[in-house]
Amino acid sequence: MFSRLEELNALREEVLRGPSEQATQAQRSKGKLTARERIDLLLDKGSFHEVESLRRHRATGFGLEAKKPYTDGVVTGWGTVDGRTVFVYAHDFRIFGGALGEAHATKIHKIMDMAIAAGAPLVSLNDGAGARIQEGVSALAGYGGIFQRNTRASGVIPQISVMLGPCAGGAAYSPALTDFVFMVRGTSQMFITGPDVVKAVTGEEISHNGLGGADVHAGTSGVAHFVHDDEETCLAEVRYLLSLLPSNNRELPPVTVPSDSPGRPTEALLRLVPEDGNRPYDMRGVIEEIVDDGDLLEVHDHWARNIICALARLDGQVVGIVANQPQVLAGVLDISASEKAARFVQLCDAFNVPIVTLLDVPGFLPGVDQEHGGIIRHGAKLLYAYCNATTPRISLVLRKAYGGAYIVMDSQSIGADLTYAWPTNEIAVMGAEGAANVIFRRQIAEADDPETVRARRVKEYRAELMHPYYAAERGLIDEVIDPSETRRILIASLSMLRTKHAELPHRKHGNPPQ
Numbered sequence: 001m002f003s004r005l006e007e008l009n010a011l012r013e014e015v016l017r018g019p020s021e022q023a024t025q026a027q028r029s030k031g032k033l034t035a036r037e038r039i040d041l042l043l044d045k046g047s048f049h050e051v052e053s054l055r056r057h058r059a060t061g062f063g064l065e066a067k068k069p070y071t072d073g074v075v076t077g078w079g080t081v082d083g084r085t086v087f088v089y090a091h092d093f094r095i096f097g098g099a100l101g102e103a104h105a106t107k108i109h110k111i112m113d114m115a116i117a118a119g120a121p122l123v124s125l126n127d128g129a130g131a132r133i134q135e136g137v138s139a140l141a142g143y144g145g146i147f148q149r150n151t152r153a154s155g156v157i158p159q160i161s162v163m164l165g166p167c168a169g170g171a172a173y174s175p176a177l178t179d180f181v182f183m184v185r186g187t188s189q190m191f192i193t194g195p196d197v198v199k200a201v202t203g204e205e206i207s208h209n210g211l212g213g214a215d216v217h218a219g220t221s222g223v224a225h226f227v228h229d230d231e232e233t234c235l236a237e238v239r240y241l242l243s244l245l246p247s248n249n250r251e252l253p254p255v256t257v258p259s260d261s262p263g264r265p266t267e268a269l270l271r272l273v274p275e276d277g278n279r280p281y282d283m284r285g286v287i288e289e290i291v292d293d294g295d296l297l298e299v300h301d302h303w304a305r306n307i308i309c310a311l312a313r314l315d316g317q318v319v320g321i322v323a324n325q326p327q328v329l330a331g332v333l334d335i336s337a338s339e340k341a342a343r344f345v346q347l348c349d350a351f352n353v354p355i356v357t358l359l360d361v362p363g364f365l366p367g368v369d370q371e372h373g374g375i376i377r378h379g380a381k382l383l384y385a386y387c388n389a390t391t392p393r394i395s396l397v398l399r400k401a402y403g404g405a406y407i408v409m410d411s412q413s414i415g416a417d418l419t420y421a422w423p424t425n426e427i428a429v430m431g432a433e434g435a436a437n438v439i440f441r442r443q444i445a446e447a448d449d450p451e452t453v454r455a456r457r458v459k460e461y462r463a464e465l466m467h468p469y470y471a472a473e474r475g476l477i478d479e480v481i482d483p484s485e486t487r488r489i490l491i492a493s494l495s496m497l498r499t500k501h502a503e504l505p506h507r508k509h510g511n512p513p514q
Helices: 002-017 021-029 035-042 102-118 137-153 169-177 195-202 208-212 214-221 231-243 283-290 335-350 368-372 375-388 403-408 432-439 441-446 450-465 483-497
Strands: 049-051 074-081 084-091 122-126 159-163 166-168 180-184 189-191 226-228 296-299 307-314 317-324 355-361 393-402 418-421 426-428
Touching: 035 074, 035 084, 035 122, 035 231, 049 102, 074 102, 074 231, 084 102, 102 122, 102 137, 122 169, 137 169, 159 169, 159 231, 166 169, 169 189, 180 214, 180 231, 189 208, 195 208, 208 214, 214 226, 226 231, 231 296, 283 296, 283 307, 283 317, 283 355, 283 483, 307 335, 307 483, 317 335, 317 483, 335 355, 335 375, 355 403, 368 375, 375 403, 393 403, 393 483, 418 483, 426 432, 432 441, 432 450, 441 450
Parallel strands: 084 122, 122 159, 159 180, 166 189, 180 226, 317 355, 355 393, 393 418, 393 426
Antiparallel strands: 049 074, 074 084, 296 307, 307 317
């Protein structure tokens, strides 16, 4: 037994040491940590339990039979984050460039199955060169198994992809199927076809980072939800995100004991938000004033910035916040904003996170590009997401809420549980100026002084149909509230809705707009 233990310990040391010191130094020279160093940063100290550390591939040909390292280029297992179980797999770029072969894929399949069965989050630390070409179609089938499990786990357990190196070709579809994607500037890239292929096919010349770097996917494509300058900060943020999510769809998000009083007045809102609906302001400041300790985690903060999606806490309870941002494009809804908010609403609903919607929206963005790009189809995604959501939903109209955008942004008519408004609200089909120009077009055109008539008609329309109590009088707003009571009222409302139970009609699945 003692000799066997010595042999086992020697194998363990070999596994932990990795392929060679040279390979480790090459990894660090690129500003990257090793797979095990990354796992140590992600999980609670000493909590990692590895699975199949002695796994080796069985492939032959192209020199593979002479090179059979332990782990086969991926470290898999489970541990804890803040004491809660989390499953993880991490590509080891030092072994076959982290490329996926049959044994490599089988290890990932196993840890994904374990995560689904245990009902615990799955974090993938991606740093691989794609499919292992020497293993041919077996490697491609391995990716198929990952995609199938990503889809099966969707909405069941949180899935987080952390891009810490290259991710090219079909491998990029796994992160796209998960709930959140993190990227690190300078070292992580994602693309289906690399710069060389792009140049050969289209003649365009572009760098790896210019084609699929972190800032590109965070600000242009919307593929990445979070972007960071270094791996340490990135993995710390992953830990924070996990603290805001339940372990699975059968649980509620973790509740903390707040230091911020639930009855704290929010009088600063009276100064933050101008009464004039045409004046911009930073909606993020409004959110910070309302939530516990001004602390929030904004999702996709570099993409579609005319809408804010964030996770925060109100009296210790996690909430998802969807809010128009008047500081960018006046807070209009466009194609990107609709897609961003729709997926966030679906995420919150899947994991029992209540949704608070803050409205200050002048409508959908007009334009040929928007119409030809399918704003009808994309806007319908947000409408579908809200209508389909059974999690507690509260909406609050701060100022403008015009036309179809008002309906789409969780109005009472599409199922919001509670709808509030400030005394500065303007809920209408369109702005008073536009409405008057349509309704009184002939009278204005035939008048001796068209501008005077237009001004009078605008004032008349605003007084009749856009006063702050018009919607409340018709039961479309539950209550008009004092802005300084916003935090207290939202917390009381969420407390009441905590036991909400709602069911959708039985069906295999819906057919959301694409």
